[in-house]
Amino acid sequence: MLFDFATQDQTEAHAAATARALDAPCVFALRGPLGAGKTTWVRAFLRALGHDGVVPSPTYTLVEPYEADGLKIWHVDLYRLQDPLELEGLGVRELLDGNAVMLVEWPERWPEIETRSDISLDFRHGASESARQLKMDAASERGQGLLGRAELRKIETQT
Numbered sequence: 001m002l003f004d005f006a007t008q009d010q011t012e013a014h015a016a017a018t019a020r021a022l023d024a025p026c027v028f029a030l031r032g033p034l035g036a037g038k039t040t041w042v043r044a045f046l047r048a049l050g051h052d053g054v055v056p057s058p059t060y061t062l063v064e065p066y067e068a069d070g071l072k073i074w075h076v077d078l079y080r081l082q083d084p085l086e087l088e089g090l091g092v093r094e095l096l097d098g099n100a101v102m103l104v105e106w107p108e109r110w111p112e113i114e115t116r117s118d119i120s121l122d123f124r125h126g127a128s129e130s131a132r133q134l135k136m137d138a139a140s141e142r143g144q145g146l147l148g149r150a151e152l153r154k155i156e157t158q159t
Ligand SMILES: Nc1ncnc2c1ncn2[C@@H]1O[C@H](COP(=O)(O)OP(=O)(O)O)[C@@H](O)[C@H]1O
Pocket: 005, 006, 007, 008, 009, 010, 011, 032, 033, 034, 035, 036, 037, 038, 039, 040, 041, 105, 129, 130, 131, 132
C-alpha cells in the first residue's frame, strides 16, 4: 500500500488510523533515512492509543517501554546498535514471544526482527520539505489483516 503525505498532520493521521486498526501482538519494522518521519509516526501512534506523556527518541537507550490501551508497547531504535548481543538484558527478545506491540526503527540492524515483523513501513522524503511517501507492506498473515482494514484503505493513495 502506498500513501502520500503533504504535511506532518497527514503522517500523524496515518499513524492514528493504524492504531485504530491494530490487532495486537504486532511487530512494525520502520525503515527510511534519518529525518524521514519514523519517530514522528511512532509518537502519533502512541498518542492515538491514549499515551499522553513524552516520547523520547530511544537512540541511546535503544528501547522505551509504554503501556496504553491495555497494551504493552515497545519503541526500539537500533540506529546505534553495533551487535544484536547488546539487546540481551534489555528484555526485547523476550518480548517477541509475548503479546506486545513492537515499533522498531532501523530493523536492518537486527536480522531476527526482519524475520519476525508483521508490517514494514518504508518512509521516503518527498518533493517538498514536509512531503513524505510511505510504502506499507505486510510481512505476515496478521499484517495482511491490518492492511485490509477500512481505516487504512480509505486514506491509501489511489493509483
Ligand atoms: N510529513 C511529515 N511527516 C513526518 N515528519 C515530518 C513531515 N514533515 C516534516 N516533518 C519533520 O521531519 C522530521 C522527522 O524526524 P523524525 O520523525 O525524528 O525522523 P526519523 O525518526 O525517521 O529519523 C521532524 O522534525 C518532523 O517535524
